[in-house]
Amino acid sequence: MFEEYDIIVVGAGHAGSEAAAAAANMGSKTLLITLNMNAIAQMSCNPAMGGIAKGQIVREIDALGGYSGIVTDKSMIQFRMLNKSKGPAMWSPRAQNDRMLFSAEWRRMLEETKNLDFWQDMVVGLLVKDHHVCGVKTAMGLEIKSKAVILTNGTFLNGIIHIGQKKFGGGRIGDPASTGITEQLIELGFESARLKTGTPVRVDGRTIDFSKMEEQKGDENPSNFSFLKHKRLKKQRSCWITYTSPVVHDTLKLGFNESPMFTGRIHGVGPRYCPSIEDKIERFSDKSRHQLFVEPEGWNTVEYYLNGFSSSLPDYIQFKALQKIPGFEKAKIFRPGYAIEYDYFPPTQLGYTLETKLIDGLYFAGQINGTTGYEEAAAQGLMAGVNASLKLLEKEPFILNRAEAYIGVLIDDLITKGIDEPYRMFTSRAEYRILLRQDNADVRLTPLSYKLGLASKKRYKKVIKKEEKVAALIDFVKKQSINPDEVNQMLLNGGTSQLRQKQKLASLLLRPQVNIAALSNHVLSLNQFVAKHKLEEEILELAEIRVKYEGYINKEKSLADKMRTIDEIPLKYDFDYFALKSLSYEAREKLTKIRPKTLGQASRISGVSPSDINVLMVFIGR
Numbered sequence: 001m002f003e004e005y006d007i008i009v010v011g012a013g014h015a016g017s018e019a020a021a022a023a024a025n026m027g028s029k030t031l032l033i034t035l036n037m038n039a040i041a042q043m044s045c046n047p048a049m050g051g052i053a054k055g056q057i058v059r060e061i062d063a064l065g066g067y068s069g070i071v072t073d074k075s076m077i078q079f080r081m082l083n084k085s086k087g088p089a090m091w092s093p094r095a096q097n098d099r100m101l102f103s104a105e106w107r108r109m110l111e112e113t114k115n116l117d118f119w120q121d122m123v124v125g126l127l128v129k130d131h132h133v134c135g136v137k138t139a140m141g142l143e144i145k146s147k148a149v150i151l152t153n154g155t156f157l158n159g160i161i162h163i164g165q166k167k168f169g170g171g172r173i174g175d176p177a178s179t180g181i182t183e184q185l186i187e188l189g190f191e192s193a194r195l196k197t198g199t200p201v202r203v204d205g206r207t208i209d210f211s212k213m214e215e216q217k218g219d220e221n222p223s224n225f226s227f228l229k230h231k232r233l234k235k236q237r238s239c240w241i242t243y244t245s246p247v248v249h250d251t252l253k254l255g256f257n258e259s260p261m262f263t264g265r266i267h268g269v270g271p272r273y274c275p276s277i278e279d280k281i282e283r284f285s286d287k288s289r290h291q292l293f294v295e296p297e298g299w300n301t302v303e304y305y306l307n308g309f310s311s312s313l314p315d316y317i318q319f320k321a322l323q324k325i326p327g328f329e330k331a332k333i334f335r336p337g338y339a340i341e342y343d344y345f346p347p348t349q350l351g352y353t354l355e356t357k358l359i360d361g362l363y364f365a366g367q368i369n370g371t372t373g374y375e376e377a378a379a380q381g382l383m384a385g386v387n388a389s390l391k392l393l394e395k396e397p398f399i400l401n402r403a404e405a406y407i408g409v410l411i412d413d414l415i416t417k418g419i420d421e422p423y424r425m426f427t428s429r430a431e432y433r434i435l436l437r438q439d440n441a442d443v444r445l446t447p448l449s450y451k452l453g454l455a456s457k458k459r460y461k462k463v464i465k466k467e468e469k470v471a472a473l474i475d476f477v478k479k480q481s482i483n484p485d486e487v488n489q490m491l492l493n494g495g496t497s498q499l500r501q502k503q504k505l506a507s508l509l510l511r512p513q514v515n516i517a518a519l520s521n522h523v524l525s526l527n528q529f530v531a532k533h534k535l536e537e538e539i540l541e542l543a544e545i546r547v548k549y550e551g552y553i554n555k556e557k558s559l560a561d562k563m564r565t566i567d568e569i570p571l572k573y574d575f576d577y578f579a580l581k582s583l584s585y586e587a588r589e590k591l592t593k594i595r596p597k598t599l600g601q602a603s604r605i606s607g608v609s610p611s612d613i614n615v616l617m618v619f620i621g622r
Contacts, residue, residue, distance in 0.1 A: 002119075004145040005031045007388050008136055009152060010123045014374040015366030015381030016152035017041045017106055018066050022385030023150075024116040025065065025454055028392060030385075031144065032110070033119045033136070035156070036175060041071070041106035043374065044155075044172045045199050046305050047099040047297050050225065052082055053425040054375040055093035056406045059441040061375075062226045064448075065455035066382045067109050068375070069225035075101040077237045077299055079222035088545045089433040093225060096218075096239060098298035119144075124180035126362070128188065133362040137180075148361040148388040152381055153368050155197065157182050157343035162260040163336055164314030173338060182343045189358050190349060195422055196268035196341040197372060198276050200309040201318055202334040203294075205302035212327040213240040213294060227442040227462065240294040240327070244309075248324045249281050249288075255317030260339060266312070268341040271372050271422040276310045276339065292325065303334055312339030344370045347414035348594050352399045353387035354380060354411065357595070363388055369414055372422035379407045386454060398452055401567060403432045403560035405445060416594065416604045431563075432556045434549060439542055443467060466542075469535055473543040476529050477505035477516075490522045509547045516544040567600030569620070580619060587612040 009020040012034035020032040034040065049072045050058050062069030078096035110116060119138075127135035127143060135145040156171030156178040169177040182192055218236035259278055260266045270276070275283065280290055293307035311318050315336035322328050347369040349357055354369075356362045365384040366377035386398050400408035409430045414423065427433050436444070446463045449455035484499035487508065491498050494513040505526060508514055517540055520526045530540070546553065577583060577591040586607040596602040599620075603613045 002031075002142070002144045004135075004147070005029050005117075006146065006392055007031070007148045007150065007385070008033060008144060008146040009150045009381075009385070010136065011152035011154055011156070011366070012037075012040045013044075013152060013154045013366060013377060014041055014068070015154070015377035015384075016150070017110060018061065018068060018378045018381035019150045019152060019363075019365055019385035019388075020116055020381075021067050021110060021113055022065070022382045022454060023389050024113045026386060026389035026393075026452070027115065028389040029115050029117075031117045031119060031146070033121055033123055033138070033144075035120070035122055035171070035178070037107075037118065037120045038103075039175065040103055040110065042103055042172075043097065043099045045197075045374075046295060046307050047097050047102070048095060048295065049097060049374060050092065050094040051375075052090075052092045053406060053427045053429070054373060055082070055225075056427075056436060056438045056441065057375040057379050057410070057425060058225050059093065059227070059438045060405050060407050060445055061378055061382055062228075063442040063445040063455070063459075064382060064386075065446075065459065066378065067106065068378045070228065070230070071102060071105045071109065072097060072225045073230045074105045076222075076225075076233060077296065078218035078239065079224075079233060079236070080219050081223065087434075088437050088439065088549070090427055091438055092427070093223065093438055095225065096237065096295055098300075100298055100301070122176070122178055124178075125184050126181070126359075128359060131358065132360040147392055148363065150363040150365055150381070150384045150388060151181070151368055152364075152366045152377070152384075153178055153181065154377070155340050155342040155367055157368065159340055159342045162266060162312045162339040162341065164255065164258045164260070164312070164317070166314075167260065167265065170340070171342075172340065173335065177342075185345065190345055190356070192343050192345055194268035194341055195344050195367075195370060196266050196270045196339055197274075197422060198270070198310040198312055198337060198339040200277075200306045200311060200337040201322060202297070203304045203306055203322070203328065204332040204334060205296070205304045207328075207330050207332045208294065208304060209327045209329065210240055210294075213242045215239075216241055216293070227446075228459065237296045237299070239296070242292050242294060242325055242327050243289040244277070244292065244325060246288055248321050251321040251324055252278055252281060252311075252313060252317060254320075255313040258314050258317075260312050266339060266341055269421045270339075271424065273424050273426075274310070274372065276312060276337075277308070278311060278313055294327070309337065310339075311337040313337075342367070344368055346370065346418050348416075348418040350415050352411060352415060352597065353391070353397045354384040355387065355391070361388075361391070367422075370419040370423055371410075371414070372424050376410060376423065376425055379410060383407065383411065386452065390452070398448075400445075400448075401564065402430070403435060403556075403563065404448075405441075406430055406436055409436075412601070412604065416596065416601050417606055432560050434552050434556050435560065437545070439538070439545065466539065469533060469539045470543045470546070472533065473529070473535060473539060474506075474546060477509060477526070477543070477547060480505050480525055480529075482508070482523050482525075486523050487519070490518060494518075506547050509544060516540045563600060566603065567598050569599040569617075571596055571598060571602060571616070571620075573597075580615060582615045583612050584609065 365380035
C-alpha cells in the first residue's frame with residue numbers, strides 16, 4: 001500500500017506541519033502521519049501567535065519560506081505590535097487568531113504542497129536497523145519505510161490529563177495519548193523525563209458581562225506577519241482585561257487539597273513563565289489580584305479563552321471561582337481547565353540539525369524537546385525538515401548561529417544548555433537582539449533559504465528590491481541637508497531644540513523625538529524622494545532604524561564577529577575529555593555528555609568555566 005518515503009513526519013501540530021512543508025518543498029517525498037486529520041496545527045492552548053520574542057520567530061519562519069506567518073495573516077482577528085514604547089529590538093508582533101480557520105488554512109496549504117502525502121493513524125514504534133531509522137510501525141499494524149523520521153509528538157507521549165482528583169490518558173482533551181514510542185527509545189538508550197503544562201476554562205461569551213472589563217483593541221493600522229504582504233485587517237475583534245481578587249483566591253484555595261499539583265500526583269515540571277492560577281496564588285501570596293485576558297476564539301464563535309486562569313483544580317472549584325471574577329458572575333463554561341503531563345527527551349541528546357546522536361536519520365522537534373509554545377515548535381519543525389532533506393541530498397546542514405536568528409538562539413540553548421523546565425523564548429535570551437529584529441528577518445534569512453531551494457524566487461526578489469530601496473533612502477538622508485525654517489516648527493512642537501544652521505537629515509533622525517515619516521511631511525526634498533521611489537512605510541521604518549541605531553548595530557556586529565571566531569574552532573566528536581586532567585571534573589562530565597562541535601558551543605555549556613575553555617584552547621594550539 002505504501003512505497004518507501006524519504007521522510008516520515010510523526011504528528012501534525014505546529015512542529016510537524018512546518019517539518020512536513022519544509023521537507024516536501026525541499027523535494028523530499030514526505031508522509032505526514034497524524035492521529036486526527038481534523039486537528040492539523042491545532043491551537044491546543046490560546047488562540048494567538050507571536051508575542052515577545054515569539055513574534056520574531058514567526059517572522060523568521062516566514063522569511064525562511066515556512067507557512068506559519070501566512071496562515072497567521074489569513075486567520076487573524078486582531079493584530080498588535082507589542083513594546084512599541086521601547087527600542088525596535090523589543091518590538092514584537094502578536095495576533096489573535098480564529099482557531100478553526102487557522103487549522104483549516106494550515107490543512108489547505110499542506111494539501112496544496114507537492115511531494116506530501118497524509119495518513120491518519122497512531123505511530124507506536126520505529127523501525128531501526130544498525131542504529132539507523134528506516135521507518136515506523138502504526139497502531140493499524142502497518143510498517144511504513146522511510147530514510148528519515150521526524151518525531152513531533154507534542155504532549156501526546158504517554159500524556160495524562162488531570163482535573164482535580166480525576167486523571168485519564170490523553171494528548172489533549174478529546175484526543176488519545178500516544179504510547180509505545182517512549183518505551184522503545186529508552187530501550188535504544190535515550191534519556192526521558194516528564195513535563196507538564198495546562199490550559200484554562202473555555203467560556204460561553206453570551207454569558208460574559210464585558211461592561212465590567214477593560215477593552216483591549218488591536219492596532220489602529222494593523223500589520224502582517226508574512227513578508228509576502230497579504231491583505232491587512234479592515235475590522236478586528238477586541239480582547240478584554242479583568243482581574244482576580246482575594247475572594248477569587250480564597251475560593252480557589254478550597255480546592256487545593258484536591259490539586260494534583262500540590263498533592264504530588266503530577267511529577268512533571270511546569271512552565272515557570274506560564275504558571276497555573278493556583279501556582280500563582282501560592283508563589284505570589286503577597287499579590288491581591290492577577291490580570292486575566294479574555295480572548296475571542298474566532299470570528300463566528302461565542303467561545304472565549306481566559307488567558308491567565310490555567311488550572312488543574314476540580315472542575316466545580318474552577319467554575320465557582322470563575323463566577324467571582326468581574327464580568328463572569330453569570331458565566332457558563334464549555335469545558336474546564338486541565339493540566340497535562342507528558343514525556344519529553346532532554347535536547348542535549350541532539351545535534352544542531354535536531355538529529356539524534358544515538359540513531360542516524362531520527363529527528364526530534366517541538367515539545368518532545370522540552371519547549372513550550374507554538375512558535376518555538378514550528379521553528380524546530382522547519383529546521384528539522386530542512387536538515388533531514390539536506391542530509392538525504394548529501395548536502396551541508398543548515399545551521400543558524402546566535403547572531404543570525406532567534407531560531408539559532410533557540411536551538412543552541414536547547415542542545416547546549418538543556419532544560420530543567422519547559423523552555424520559552426524571550427528577547428533577553430538573545431545577545432544580539434538589535435541585529436535580530438522582527439523587521440529585518442527577511443533580509444537576514446531569505447537569501448540563505450533561497451540558496452537552499454526553500455524560499456521562493458518571488459521572496460528573494462522582494463528582499464533584493466527592499467534592500468535597494470532602503471540603501472537608496474539611507475544614502476539620500478546622509479547627503480541631503482535641510483534649512484532650519486523647514487523643520488523648526490516641527491521640532492518645537494516635538495519638544496526638542498530648534499536648528500540654528502543647516503544639518504543633514506540623518507543627523508536630525510538621531511533625535512528620539514524625530515521620525516522619518518514626520519520629516520517627510522515637512523521636508524519637500526524628502527517628500528519628493530519618497531514619492532518618486534514609491535517607498536512604503538516598511539522601507540521608511542527600516543531605513544530610520546538603521547540610521548538611528550547605526551552605532552549599536554555596528555557594535556553588536558563586531559561582538560558577533562569575535563564570537564564567530566571561537567565558534568569556528570572545531571572540536572573532535574570522539575575527543576577524550578577525561579584525559580585532560582587540567583579540566584574541572586564537572587567540565588569533563590558535561591563535555592563528554594554533550595560533545596560540542598565547536599569551542600564556542602563548549603563555552604556556553606553550563607558548568608564549563610572560562611578557565612576550562614583556556615585549557616582546551618592551549619591543548620588544540622590556539
